Amino acid sequence: MTSAAVLGATVDFLAELAGDGRALEFAVGTGRVGVPLRERGVPVTGIELSEHMADVLRRKVDEDTLPVVIGDMATTVVPGEFSLVYLVYNTISNLLTQDEQVECFRNAARHLRPGGRFVIELGVPPLRFLPPGQVAVPFDVSERHLGFDTVDTVEQLLVSHHFTRDGEDGRYRRGASRHRYAWPAELDLMARIAGLQLERRVADWDGSPFTQESPKHISVWRKSA
Numbered sequence: 001m002t003s004a005a006v007l008g009a010t011v012d013f014l015a016e017l018a019g020d021g022r023a024l025e026f027a028v029g030t031g032r033v034g035v036p037l038r039e040r041g042v043p044v045t046g047i048e049l050s051e052h053m054a055d056v057l058r059r060k061v062d063e064d065t066l067p068v069v070i071g072d073m074a075t076t077v078v079p080g081e082f083s084l085v086y087l088v089y090n091t092i093s094n095l096l097t098q099d100e101q102v103e104c105f106r107n108a109a110r111h112l113r114p115g116g117r118f119v120i121e122l123g124v125p126p127l128r129f130l131p132p133g134q135v136a137v138p139f140d141v142s143e144r145h146l147g148f149d150t151v152d153t154v155e156q157l158l159v160s161h162h163f164t165r166d167g168e169d170g171r172y173r174r175g176a177s178r179h180r181y182a183w184p185a186e187l188d189l190m191a192r193i194a195g196l197q198l199e200r201r202v203a204d205w206d207g208s209p210f211t212q213e214s215p216k217h218i219s220v221w222r223k224s225a
């Protein structure tokens with residue numbers, strides 16, 4: 001996700017949508033995308049829940065260059081109007097209820113100027129890999145890392161488990177993160193509730209077509225002019 005190829009295509013895609021307006025990144029993190037987009041000439045503001053992540057970003061750029069407001073992307077309001085709001089790297093799934101995800105769409109729409117766009121990057125739920133009776137889907141089995149998702153199809157929740165081998169003693173460190181998965185069609189409905197219409201859905205930042213084999217999507221919703 002930090003390679004020049006991935007970031008270059010991501011920044012190209014977002015800069016074109018921002019045009020001559022301002023961009024707001026929900027869950028800006030350490031500025032992986034926000035910083036290079038700012039360097040491309042797009043004014044970027046961030047909202048971020050974690051002060052620690054914002055501190056890491058702050059070591060890269062100062063407050064005047066890329067302002068960050070500490071808060072929840074579903075509810076926090078920042079001043080100004082934006083031509084682009086974006087939320088990448090599966091992060092809408094960090095909101096664990098449908099209500100919170102709807103609020104996030106509403107909050108994006110609240111910040112957009114007429115004709116502005118909301119962009120989300122999100123994995124397609126991996127349910128096609130689940131045979132009846134199984135709840136776990138491996139996504140990485142390599143020398144230093146074992147990763148698998150467990151899925152609760154009743155609650156629409158997914159836990160990503162990571163076992164990562166440390167360099168020195170060969171022990172495995174365990175980590176896990178919780179997510180609420182959502183199909184593209186559910187996101188389209190959330191967008192409609194927020195007054196946005198689907199404009200484009202592609203499989204990746206290079207604009208490749210979204211198909212039934214695509215593991216993720218980049219979706220663009222537009223606020224009516």
Ligand SMILES: C[S@@+](CC[C@H](N)C(=O)[O-])C[C@H]1O[C@@H](n2cnc3c(N)ncnc32)[C@H](O)[C@@H]1O
Binds near residue numbers: 026031033053071091
């Ligand atoms: C996977 S990282 C993505 C960071 C950045 N957008 C990127 O693409 O590199 C997820 C980030 O979302 C932040 N986050 C999670 N829930 C949030 C929320 N409700 N509001 C704002 N930020 C949130 C986390 O603190 C973390 O920095």
